[in-house]
Amino acid sequence: MARIVIMLLFALVGCSKDESVLLIQNKGSDTLVNLAQAWAEKYKDVKPTVAIAVSGGGSGTGLAALINGTVDIANSSRAMKPEERDEAKKNNGSDVSEFIVGMDALAVFIHPKNPIEGMTLEELACIYGEGGKCIRWSDVRGTIVPGCKDNKIIRVSRQSNSGTYQYFREAILGKKRDLKLGSMDLNGSRESIDLVEKTPCAIGYSGMGYLNPNVRAICISKETNAPCIKPTMANAIDKSYPISRELYMYTKGSPSAEVKAYMDWTQSEEAKKITIKAGYVPAPKR
Amino acid sequence: MEMKMIKTAQLSMDWRNKKSKKPTSEKIIEFLIKAGGLSSIILIIAILFFILKESFPFLVGAFNFKEFFFSPEWYPASVVKVRYGILALLVGTVMVTVLSMLIAVPLGIACAFYISEFCTPKQKELYKVLIEFLAAIPSVVWGFIAIMMINPMIINIFNEPIGLNILNASLILALMSLPLIISVGEDALRAVPEPYREAAEALGATKWEIATRVLLPAAKHGLLAAALLGVGRALGETMAVLMATGHSIQIPHSIFEPGRTLTATIAAELGESPKGGEHYQALFTIGLVLFLISFAVNLTADKLIRGRKQ
Numbered sequence: 001m002a003r004i005v006i007m008l009l010f011a012l013v014g015c016s017k018d019e020s021v022l023l024i025q026n027k028g029s030d031t032l033v034n035l036a037q038a039w040a041e042k043y044k045d046v047k048p049t050v051a052i053a054v055s056g057g058g059s060g061t062g063l064a065a066l067i068n069g070t071v072d073i074a075n076s077s078r079a080m081k082p083e084e085r086d087e088a089k090k091n092n093g094s095d096v097s098e099f100i101v102g103m104d105a106l107a108v109f110i111h112p113k114n115p116i117e118g119m120t121l122e123e124l125a126c127i128y129g130e131g132g133k134c135i136r137w138s139d140v141r142g143t144i145v146p147g148c149k150d151n152k153i154i155r156v157s158r159q160s161n162s163g164t165y166q167y168f169r170e171a172i173l174g175k176k177r178d179l180k181l182g183s184m185d186l187n188g189s190r191e192s193i194d195l196v197e198k199t200p201c202a203i204g205y206s207g208m209g210y211l212n213p214n215v216r217a218i219c220i221s222k223e224t225n226a227p228c229i230k231p232t233m234a235n236a237i238d239k240s241y242p243i244s245r246e247l248y249m250y251t252k253g254s255p256s257a258e259v260k261a262y263m264d265w266t267q268s269e270e271a272k273k274i275t276i277k278a279g280y281v282p283a284p285k286r
Numbered sequence: 287m288e289m290k291m292i293k294t295a296q297l298s299m300d301w302r303n304k305k306s307k308k309p310t311s312e313k314i315i316e317f318l319i320k321a322g323g324l325s326s327i328i329l330i331i332a333i334l335f336f337i338l339k340e341s342f343p344f345l346v347g348a349f350n351f352k353e354f355f356f357s358p359e360w361y362p363a364s365v366v367k368v369r370y371g372i373l374a375l376l377v378g379t380v381m382v383t384v385l386s387m388l389i390a391v392p393l394g395i396a397c398a399f400y401i402s403e404f405c406t407p408k409q410k411e412l413y414k415v416l417i418e419f420l421a422a423i424p425s426v427v428w429g430f431i432a433i434m435m436i437n438p439m440i441i442n443i444f445n446e447p448i449g450l451n452i453l454n455a456s457l458i459l460a461l462m463s464l465p466l467i468i469s470v471g472e473d474a475l476r477a478v479p480e481p482y483r484e485a486a487e488a489l490g491a492t493k494w495e496i497a498t499r500v501l502l503p504a505a506k507h508g509l510l511a512a513a514l515l516g517v518g519r520a521l522g523e524t525m526a527v528l529m530a531t532g533h534s535i536q537i538p539h540s541i542f543e544p545g546r547t548l549t550a551t552i553a554a555e556l557g558e559s560p561k562g563g564e565h566y567q568a569l570f571t572i573g574l575v576l577f578l579i580s581f582a583v584n585l586t587a588d589k590l591i592r593g594r595k596q
Contacts, residue, residue: 057557058557061557064560130366148447149445149446149447150447152447152448154447154448159533159554159555160362160363160555161363161555161557161559166363169365175365176365176366177365177366178361178364178365178366181358181359181360181361181535181536182534182535182536182544183534184448184450184532184533184534184544185533185534185535185546185554186529186533187528187529187533187554191433191529194430194433194434195433195437195450198433198434198437198438198441198449199437199438199441199447199448199449200441201447201448202448
C-alpha cells in the first residue's frame with residue numbers, strides 16, 4: 001500500500017519525462033534511521049531515478065524483513081547472528097552481504113545537575129546489572145545529586161528488542177548477565193534523552209548522534225585506573241572509547257545494480273559528510 | 287367439481303406464496319441487517335479463535351500458571367533464564383485504570399451535566415467542539431505531554447525522584463477518556479424526556495434539584511454505560527500509557543512509582559518478537575488475558591444494568 005502511494009506521489013510530482021522511479025526499501029535500526037533518511041534524501045539529487053524508502057522499527061525488524069525478502073537493505077546496529085544468516089540463506093537462496101556504514105559510540109548521559117564526571121564499566125554494571133547493588137547515587141562515588149529526592153537512581157533503558165539495548169547489555173555485562181528489572185524501558189532514543197533532560201535523578205544511554213546540550217554525557221573508563229574516555233568522534237574511530245560499535249547495512253548476497261550503486265555511494269565523501277552531521281563516525285575504508 | 291376446488295385451493299396457495307414472496311427487496315434488506323448483526327458476533331469469535339490459536343502452543347508448553355500470574359518477573363529476553371510473569375503488568379493495568387476512572391468519571395459526568403443542562407446553546411456548541419478536539423489528539427502526543435510537561439510537574443510539586451508513574455499515566459488516561467465519557471453521558475441526559483424536566487420545574491424544583499433528583503436517576507443506565515466505556519478506553523490505551531507509566535517492570539507500591547501495563551508490553555514487544563516464537567505466543571497469552579478482562583467488565587456492566595432494571 002505504502003509502496004503504491006509513494007509511487008503515485010512520484011508519478012504526480014516528478015516524472016514528466018516519462019522515466020520510472022525505482023524504489024529501494026530500507027528498514028531497521030532506530031539508531032540508524034536518521035542517518036539513512038538523510039542519505040536517502042541526498043541520494044535523490046545524485047540519482048533522481050532511484051527513491052529510497054526508509055523506515056525504522058529496530059534492528060531485529062529490519063533483519064527479519066531482509067530474511068523474509070520484503071526489504072532490499074536492512075539497517076542494523078548489531079552484527080547479524082549466524083542463525084539469522086542461515087535463515088536468510090535458506091529463504092533467499094544466497095548469503096547476505098554486510099556493509100559497515102559507520103561507527104557509533106554509545107553515550108551514557110545524566111542530568112546536567114548531576115556532578116558525576118565519569119564512571120567505570122563496573123559502576124555501570126552495578127547500576128544496571130541484575131544483582132547490582134547501586135540503588136542510590138551515593139552508592140556511586142558518594143555522589144549527592146541536587147534536586148533528586150532520596151538520591152535515588154532512575155535507570156532509563158530501552159525495550160528489550162532494541163539493538164541499542166542488546167549492545168549496551170553486552171558491553172557492560174557480558175553475554176551471561178541480565179539488566180536489572182524496574183528500569184524505564186522507553187521505546188526510542190529520543191524519548192530517553194527527553195526524559196533524562198527533565199529528571200535530575202536519571203541516567204540513560206543512546207547512540208552518540210542523539211545527544212543534545214540539555215543532557216551531559218559522561219566519560220567511561222574500562223577499569224578503575226584506566227583513563228576516562230569521552231564519547232567523541234575521534235575516540236570512537238581509534239576505538240579507545242569502551243562502548244563503541246559498528247553500524248551495519250545488509251543486502252541480499254547478490255544485490256541489484258541500483259542497490260549496489262547506492263551502497264557504494266554511502267562510502268563517498270559526500271555521504272561521509274552527512275554521517276558526521278548526523279553525529280556518527282564515518283566507516284573506515286573497506 | 288372436485289378438480290375445480292383443488293384448482294381454487296392451488297390458486298389461493300399460489301396467491302399466498304406470491305404475497306409472502308412479493309417484497310424481495312425487503313427480504314434482501316432483512317438478510318443484510320441480520321448479517322450485519324451476526325457479523326459482529328462472528329468477528330468476536332474469530333478474534334478469540336485467532337488469539338487462542340496463536341497462544342495455544344505457549345499455553346500447553348512453557349506456560350506455568352503459578353509463574354505467569356504470580357511472578358512479577360517478565361524477562362522474555364533474558365540471557366540467563368527466560369521468565370514470563372505478568373503480575374507486575376496486571377497490577378500496573380489495574381492501578382492505572384482504577385485511578386484514571388476515579389479522576390475521569392466524576393469530572394466527565396459533571397461536565398456532561400453542565401453541557402446538557404446548565405449552559406446556553408451557544409456555549410454548548412463551543413464546548414462540544416473543544417471536547418471533540420480533545421478526542422482528536424493522537425496518543426503519541428499525549429505521551430510526549432506526559433514526558434515533557436507532567437513529568438517535571440510531578441517532580442517539582444510532589445518532590446518525587448521521577449514523574450513518569452501511575453499518577454502521570456492516570457492523568458493522561460483520564461484526559462483521553464473524558465471526551466468519550468462526556469459525549470456518551472450527554473447523550474444519556476438528552477435522552478431523558480423533556481416532560482420530566484417540565485414537571486419538576488412546575489413543582490418548583492431548582493436546576494440543581496432537577497439534575498440530582500430527576501435526571502441522575504432517570505439517566506443512570508446511560509451514565510453507567512458512559513463510565514464503563516471510559517474503563518474500556520483506559521484498559522485498551524497503549525502508546526500514551528507506554529510513555530507515561532515509565533514502562534518499568536515492577537509492582538508499584540504507591541501512585542508515585544513507575545509501572546507497566548499489559549497493553550504497553552504487547553505494543554512494545556510484539557513488533558520484534560519472531561513470529562511463532564515462545565515470546566510471541568506469551569504476548570498473545572497476555573492478549574487473551576486482556577480479552578477476558580474486558581469481557582468480564584462488559585458482563586458485569588450488563589448484569590448491573592439488568593439488575594437495576596428489575
